[in-house]
Amino acid sequence: MKKAYHLVLIMMLCGMLALTGCGKGGAGDSGEASGTAASGTGSDSGTGLKPYKITLVYPASAPKDLQLVQDEMSKYLTEKINATIELRPIEWASWDDKTNLMKISNEPFDLLFTASWFSYAKDVAKGQFVELDELMAQYGKDIPGILGDDFIKGSKIGGKLYALPTKKEFGQGFGFLLDKKLVEKYKFDITGVKSLEDMEAMFKTIKDNEPAVTPIVSSKFTNTWSAANYDGIVANLAVPRGSKELKAIDTLEDPKFIDFFQRMHQWYQNGWFDKDILTSDADQGMNMIKAGKAFAVAQSLKPGKDKEMSVTTGVDLVQVETAEP
Incomplete structure (x- = not known):
């Protein structure tokens, strides 16, 4: 009390x-x-x-x-x-x-x-x-x-x-919430997923076998990835997370940044993104999963995020982290 x-x-x-x-x-x-x-x-x-x-x-x-x-x-x-x-x-x-x-x-x-x-x-x-x-x-x-x-x-x-913070988890992970029904249907092993590369086989399977299901939804995906890898200052100026020196870089010149968007271009060509990827948001992604029309939505994560969202949406979800807190 x-x-x-x-x-x-x-x-x-x-x-x-x-x-x-x-x-x-x-x-x-x-x-x-x-x-x-x-x-x-x-x-x-x-x-x-x-x-x-x-x-x-x-x-x-x-x-x-x-x-x-x-x-x-x-x-x-x-x-x-x-x-x-x-x-x-x-x-x-x-x-x-x-x-x-x-x-x-x-x-x-x-x-x-x-x-x-x-x-x-x-x-x-x-x-x-x-x-x-x-x-x-x-x-x-x-x-x-x-x-x-x-x-x-x-x-x-x-x-x-000027504000009081919520006392909750101190770190924050990044990754995806997945439709548990499809994970179990195709027996995806998510225990070893640690990177975006590890997700690609699942996305390909969904694309090849579930024509009515979009593998990835939400324009916030790139924002989530950027937040996981950079501490943004302004525009494309940021400090890489995990850097041992406090030095800002131009992310447009960072090889990691370039590789990511090249990968995203390939995912787009593969047809893995929803058609409204430039405007869709996480809420739309969750609604599509609930309707059986999507497989994954990018999210900032915490312990138990999948359980929390499962209760909120009424759909069984599982989470995978592609970037550590």
């Missing part, structure tokens, strides 16, 4: 991530602009705090039991801090358009998903987020001990904290 209470503190501090344009005045004013009284909670619910509704905006498809989860979270939050929560998932395909509109229209909300690879630095540079250092010192003294110094330091920009 103590750990759960700390998670509530984290959520409330994350609430300070509300865009500065969403309310006028200080943090308290912004809170009142975006929060609403929780129905049926009374004046303080025994906590000494006024009722408040937390609005959480995050990228995901809305599950069937969203309301059930939201209600249970609200019960817990009401008990602890007299707050309820509104979960507002937004499909990845619409995320940029909808969240940008929310920002420029000053639509009130409290919690917003962000990441180092997804607009965090850009939004900080625009002054979109509130600095959390003073709030941490006042209300979240126990949080650094829970998250650890590395997590906290990694979230700072210019020495200042």
Whole structure:
């Protein structure tokens, strides 16, 4: 229960991530602009705090039991801090358009998903987020001990904290999620898969024997590969992952980069990619697998990613890593 209470503190501090344009005045004013009284909670619910509704905006498809989860979270939050929560998932395909509109229209909300690879630095540079250092010192003294110094330091920009990270796996792998039914049908041995080359025999088998199934879906594949091999700075300037020296290179001149795109050109000629490869995304890839029309989709991976996505999509999946964390 103590750990759960700390998670509530984290959520409330994350609430300070509300865009500065969403309310006028200080943090308290912004809170009142975006929060609403929780129905049926009374004046303080025994906590000494006024009722408040937390609005959480995050990228995901809305599950069937969203309301059930939201209600249970609200019960817990009401008990602890007299707050309820509104979960507002937004499909990845619409995320940029909808969240940008929310920002420029000053639509009130409290919690917003962000990441180092997804607009965090850009939004900080625009002054979109509130600095959390003073709030941490006042209300979240126990949080650094829970998250650890590395997590906290990694979230700072210019020495200042604007977001609290999720405490989860520290490393991230890259590879594919595969339709388990087809893996078992053709008795693919995925235990030894370590590289893109190791995937090619499977893709060829699917192409030759399953005319209605696309071997690979999603334009994010090249992004996933690039993230696995380079720490990008700007445009094609990056530091190769695993490099022992902090030296930026032009990826367009890197033999590894050139070899990859030559391989992708060959895969395209083999007919392994979906016809919408330039615009399709991971959600579309998962929907095609669910419909029995695709075999693999590129993904950033973690332990248990296949189990998580199997539950989410209702399709049995297995994962293979082609790049180590």
